[in-house]
Amino acid sequence: MPLSDPLPKNFDFLTAEPKLYSHWEQQGMFRAEPDRPGPPFVIVIPPPNVTGNLHMGHALDVTLQDILIRYHRMKGDNTLWMAGTDHAGIATQAVVERSLAAQGIQRRELGREKFVAKVWEWKKTYGSNISRQLRRLGASLDWSRERFTMDEGLSEAVQEVFVTLYEQNLIYRGERIINWCPSCRTAVSDIEVEHETHQDHLYYIKYLARDLEPLIVATTRPETLFGDTAVAVNPDDPRYQGYLGKTVLVPLTGRQVPVIFDSYVDITFGTGALKVTPAHDPNDFTLGRSHKLPSILAISETGILTDAAGPFAGRDRLEARGDILEALEREGLWVKTEPLEHAVGHCYRCRSRIEPLVSMQWFVKAGPLAETAAQAVRDGRITLVPASWEKTFFEWMDNIRDWCVSRQLWWGHQIPAWHCPSCGAVIVERQAPQACPNCLGPMERDPDVLDTWFSSALWPFSTLGWPKDTPELRRYYPTSVLVTGFDIIFFWVARMMMMGLKLMDDVPFRQVVLHPLVRDAHGQKMSKSKGNVVDPLEILDQYGADAFRFTLASQAGPTRDLRLDAKRIEGYSKFVNKIWNAARFALTNLNEAQTAAEDTPAPEALVMPQSLPDRWIRSRLVGLTAKVTEELEAFNFDRYCDAIYQFTWYEFCDWYLELIKPILYGSTEAASALKAGTLANLRLVFSDLLALTHPVMPFVTEELWSNFAEGPLMLAAFPAARTEDLDPESEKLIGFLMDVTKAVRQARSDFRVPPGAKVSPIVSVGDQALAELLTKEGPLLLKLMGADCLRLAAAGETAPKGTASNVLSWGEVWTPVLSHVDPLAEAARLGKEKAKLEKDIGAAKAKLQNPGYLAKAPAEVVEETREKLEDFEARLTLIDRTLGMFGSLGE
RNA sequence: AGGCGUGUAGCUCAGGGGGAGAGCACUACCCUGACACGGUAGUGGUCAAGAGUUCAAAUCUCUUCACGCCUACCA
Numbered sequence: 001m002p003l004s005d006p007l008p009k010n011f012d013f014l015t016a017e018p019k020l021y022s023h024w025e026q027q028g029m030f031r032a033e034p035d036r037p038g039p040p041f042v043i044v045i046p047p048p049n050v051t052g053n054l055h056m057g058h059a060l061d062v063t064l065q066d067i068l069i070r071y072h073r074m075k076g077d078n079t080l081w082m083a084g085t086d087h088a089g090i091a092t093q094a095v096v097e098r099s100l101a102a103q104g105i106q107r108r109e110l111g112r113e114k115f116v117a118k119v120w121e122w123k124k125t126y127g128s129n130i131s132r133q134l135r136r137l138g139a140s141l142d143w144s145r146e147r148f149t150m151d152e153g154l155s156e157a158v159q160e161v162f163v164t165l166y167e168q169n170l171i172y173r174g175e176r177i178i179n180w181c182p183s184c185r186t187a188v189s190d191i192e193v194e195h196e197t198h199q200d201h202l203y204y205i206k207y208l209a210r211d212l213e214p215l216i217v218a219t220t221r222p223e224t225l226f227g228d229t230a231v232a233v234n235p236d237d238p239r240y241q242g243y244l245g246k247t248v249l250v251p252l253t254g255r256q257v258p259v260i261f262d263s264y265v266d267i268t269f270g271t272g273a274l275k276v277t278p279a280h281d282p283n284d285f286t287l288g289r290s291h292k293l294p295s296i297l298a299i300s301e302t303g304i305l306t307d308a309a310g311p312f313a314g315r316d317r318l319e320a321r322g323d324i325l326e327a328l329e330r331e332g333l334w335v336k337t338e339p340l341e342h343a344v345g346h347c348y349r350c351r352s353r354i355e356p357l358v359s360m361q362w363f364v365k366a367g368p369l370a371e372t373a374a375q376a377v378r379d380g381r382i383t384l385v386p387a388s389w390e391k392t393f394f395e396w397m398d399n400i401r402d403w404c405v406s407r408q409l410w411w412g413h414q415i416p417a418w419h420c421p422s423c424g425a426v427i428v429e430r431q432a433p434q435a436c437p438n439c440l441g442p443m444e445r446d447p448d449v450l451d452t453w454f455s456s457a458l459w460p461f462s463t464l465g466w467p468k469d470t471p472e473l474r475r476y477y478p479t480s481v482l483v484t485g486f487d488i489i490f491f492w493v494a495r496m497m498m499m500g501l502k503l504m505d506d507v508p509f510r511q512v513v514l515h516p517l518v519r520d521a522h523g524q525k526m527s528k529s530k531g532n533v534v535d536p537l538e539i540l541d542q543y544g545a546d547a548f549r550f551t552l553a554s555q556a557g558p559t560r561d562l563r564l565d566a567k568r569i570e571g572y573s574k575f576v577n578k579i580w581n582a583a584r585f586a587l588t589n590l591n592e593a594q595t596a597a598e599d600t601p602a603p604e605a606l607v608m609p610q611s612l613p614d615r616w617i618r619s620r621l622v623g624l625t626a627k628v629t630e631e632l633e634a635f636n637f638d639r640y641c642d643a644i645y646q647f648t649w650y651e652f653c654d655w656y657l658e659l660i661k662p663i664l665y666g667s668t669e670a671a672s673a674l675k676a677g678t679l680a681n682l683r684l685v686f687s688d689l690l691a692l693t694h695p696v697m698p699f700v701t702e703e704l705w706s707n708f709a710e711g712p713l714m715l716a717a718f719p720a721a722r723t724e725d726l727d728p729e730s731e732k733l734i735g736f737l738m739d740v741t742k743a744v745r746q747a748r749s750d751f752r753v754p755p756g757a758k759v760s761p762i763v764s765v766g767d768q769a770l771a772e773l774l775t776k777e778g779p780l781l782l783k784l785m786g787a788d789c790l791r792l793a794a795a796g797e798t799a800p801k802g803t804a805s806n807v808l809s810w811g812e813v814w815t816p817v818l819s820h821v822d823p824l825a826e827a828a829r830l831g832k833e834k835a836k837l838e839k840d841i842g843a844a845k846a847k848l849q850n851p852g853y854l855a856k857a858p859a860e861v862v863e864e865t866r867e868k869l870e871d872f873e874a875r876l877t878l879i880d881r882t883l884g885m886f887g888s889l890g891e
Numbered sequence: 892a893g894g895c896g897u898g899u900a901g902c903u904c905a906g907g908g909g910g911a912g913a914g915c916a917c918u919a920c921c922c923u924g925a926c927a928c929g930g931u932a933g934u935g936g937u938c939a940a941g942a943g944u945u946c947a948a949a950u951c952u953c954u955u956c957a958c959g960c961c962u963a964c965c966a
Binding site: 005007009010195202217218219220221232264265266268269270273274275276277281282283284285286340342343356388389391392395396399486487490517521523554555557559560561563565567568570571572573574575576577578580581582583584585586587588589638639642645646653654657661665742745746748749750752754755756783786840843844847850851852853854855856857858861862864865868872 | 893895930961964965966
């Protein structure tokens with residue numbers, strides 16, 4: 001009789017997860033020590049926004065990193081997973097600003113100093129949210145080293161890098177056309193602009209010329225005409241040769257501007273005449289530079305029209321458009337309007353329409369840095385996984401433009417530059433200067449802050465203590481792997497490469513693992529407006545971290561989308577339950593054995609498994625261990641999960657545990673002799689399985705581990721493949737026994753044998769060895785096939801009258817036919833099977849008669865086809881015989 | 892406009908030159924002493940279309956179609 005349950009019936013993850021996590025953390029198991037031995041394995045977390053909440057992207061990213069970190073920690077590497085958060089300039093400032101506005105406080109009224117203090121307060125209150133949420137996922141981050149991009153040390157790193165790059169002429173200040181977000185009221189970089197295709201209009205407007213026909217230009221933004229300082233045509237355009245050296249009148253302004261000739265202008269677009277607004281269009285800016293045109297600001301930093309717009313001054317640029325067109329029409333200068341589809345830039349933060357405008361900003365000269373970074377990928381010092389991203393990466397790196405790094409915000413790293421209001425001098429220094437070096441007057445610090453991504457770019461070394469020379473920096477840089485979504489290759493990954501190579505003179509990481517983006521069950525991007533956002537915290541509450549992590553990892557292949565379906569998570573939560581119950585089974589038997597002293601497993605039983613099922617599962621475990629290691633090393637998280645799932649469920653539970661039951665429960669002498677060895681083997685195989693599964697399902701495996709082995713699983717050795725356990729013979733034999741079992745089950749099902757009824761299958765086996773095997777190991781199978789005995793067919797024995805047949809490639813199995821079988825239905829089913837067999841036979845025969853096939857196909861392929869043909873034909877014979885029998889039954 | 896990617900069972904996807912696979916869903920039966928969050932047996936597909944290479948193509952090549960995504964200075 002089994003003892004009382006050693007474990008509750010299900011895994012209570014809501015109780016167990018926090019308990020296990022705080023134990024790990026309190027025992028310092030996440031903590032890395034530079035002086036510990038072992039090859040370093042280092043990952044820096046992509047720092048989440050300090051005021052953010054856990055979303056699906058984090059959940060996936062962190063799960064994959066934790067799998068790698070736990071695997072390497074168990075392997076014995078000196079493992080560091082750096083924790084930290086990002087100050088997230090615009091995002092955080094906007095959040096705090098909104099919260100203050102709700103209390104009726106305006107940022108500008110508050111003033112810079114007080115506002116920044118409010119943000120710090122905010123960070124203090126909400127900054128640990130995200131870390132708490134990451135803990136719930138089981139992330140084994142080294143919290144003792146947690147960093148924040150605005151920490152003192154990291155701020156020092158930012159300043160040091162800025163000054164160094166400035167000194168090397170890799171940072172400059174200049175008046176350029178930049179992307180301006182009128183709503184955030186700051187400059188943003190090129191990649192922070194999202195282009196969206198819009199159904200827009202192309203407006204044709206007359207620019208009057210003295211003594212000549214009016215020039216008609218086409219524009220999508222008529223409101224910018226107040227900033228026009230020229231009209232451009234192509235020098236090869238025959239229509240406009242007469243305008244050389246002439247001027248035209250900008251509508252509504254009374255201003256004469258020159259007609260310039262430039263091959264940039266596309267003769268075929270619109271009218272071939274282009275209005276030039278250097279202050280508000282990147283191309284026009286370039287044209288303006290090369291033709292030395294003045295620049296007139298028509299749109300202000302808040303998106304309203306400037307005084308240059310005359311009567312329209314002070315109005316929003318988009319809202320005024322209609323009235324401007326009306327005014328043009330009244331003057332007879334509007335020609336026509338055509339629909340036009342074109343891309344319009346939007347701020348990636350606030351979605352408002354970006355206005356290009358000329359402004360004084362700081363820039364990083366990206367060309368030389370990008371070249372070095374691209375080189376590191378070209379020569380393999382950094383590899384991208386999957387490698388298909390390389391082309392996109394090079395495309396961007398080879399055409400990179402300078403990076404506008406100044407932001408007109410208050411929250412962030414203030415630029416270490418000082419201006420002299422009296423003489424205009426600008427200096428960049430590590431320390432605030434006492435006075436202007438030119439005129440000795442007082443200096444003012446540049447009010448701008450740096451792009452958030454500037455400090456993120458330093459993350460792999462700033463978090464390790466740079467610019468100080470620390471043990472961590474020496475031990476852990478370069479880091480090993482960077483895991484992130486492909487959406488921030490340009491924002492972050494490329495810039496870390498540039499900065500790392502520049503400042504550390506070495507790559508920041510050796511491999512970049514780019515994972516998919518999480519979408520909803522229908523492949524739609526999750527967004528608040530669509531209402532399809534799934535909150536990871538709810539998933540964690542409902543299904544637990546292990547099932548959630550397994551779901552994410554099992555879908556993290558080299559694709560771009562990861563469709564998250566609650567049904568799948570539910571499915572894997574059942575897998576957690578399966579593991580839990582396999583443990584209950586194992587423990588019940590192990591505990592029972594322990595109470596009976598004579599059954600205590602002998603140590604030597606561990607070395608050499610005795611029974612066939614034990615030999616088999618040990619051999620299969622070698623394969624699993626090798627596969628798991630291989631897939632983890634190659635970042636094939638999906639295949640790793642698949643291997644674990646298939647083995648655990650279909651080999652370990654469905655077959656191994658069932659096959660050893662006769663040994664564990666049996667009272668025969670043979671069973672007793674094997675029992676101790678089987679129990680020892682069960683313990684060994686199951687603990688290995690727990691260890692192999694731990695990286696992806698840390699909680700349930702750790703919880704169960706203490707019942708099977710000493711110490712924390714988290715720090716246990718990752719199983720190595722015991723190749724000496726490889727046992728092809730046992731795999732072949734068990735394969736045979738499985739075939740017999742399945743055939744009998746199928747026959748039972750086909751002939752509707754009631755579940756309770758025992759059958760007495762007669763098995764005919766061609767091979768003497770297999771016959772002996774069946775005699776010896778047959779008892780293990782009886783329960784699985786619902787038989788009371790298993791009889792070998794005598795030589796030449798055929799199906800007795802009144803029995804039906806099924807067939808296997810190796811022989812035949814008969815089971816008694818029950819009277820309630822519906823002959824018509826069975827005949828129909830067999831007829832279908834027969835048709836398929838005949839088709840297969842025809843195909844195989846055709847192959848074997850094909851001279852080309854015989855000559856060119858590999859010998860083993862041909863041999864295989866021959867065997868198949870024999871098999872098919874044998875089965876066909878049996879089916880015919882059965883059909884004949886049904887014929888006689890019908891009479 | 893270029894680049895990348897994807898089209899395989901009702902759904903989500905794996906596979907990747909020699910008999911079309913998994914999970915979920917569905918059908919039938921079963922509470923057998925780990926698990927009904929379970930078990931057994933099934934149903935279900937011109938592997939997007941066309942052409943080519945090959946003894947052999949879902950798989951390789953080309954073309955087409957559909958759907959995604961990214962990059963871009965067409966006003």
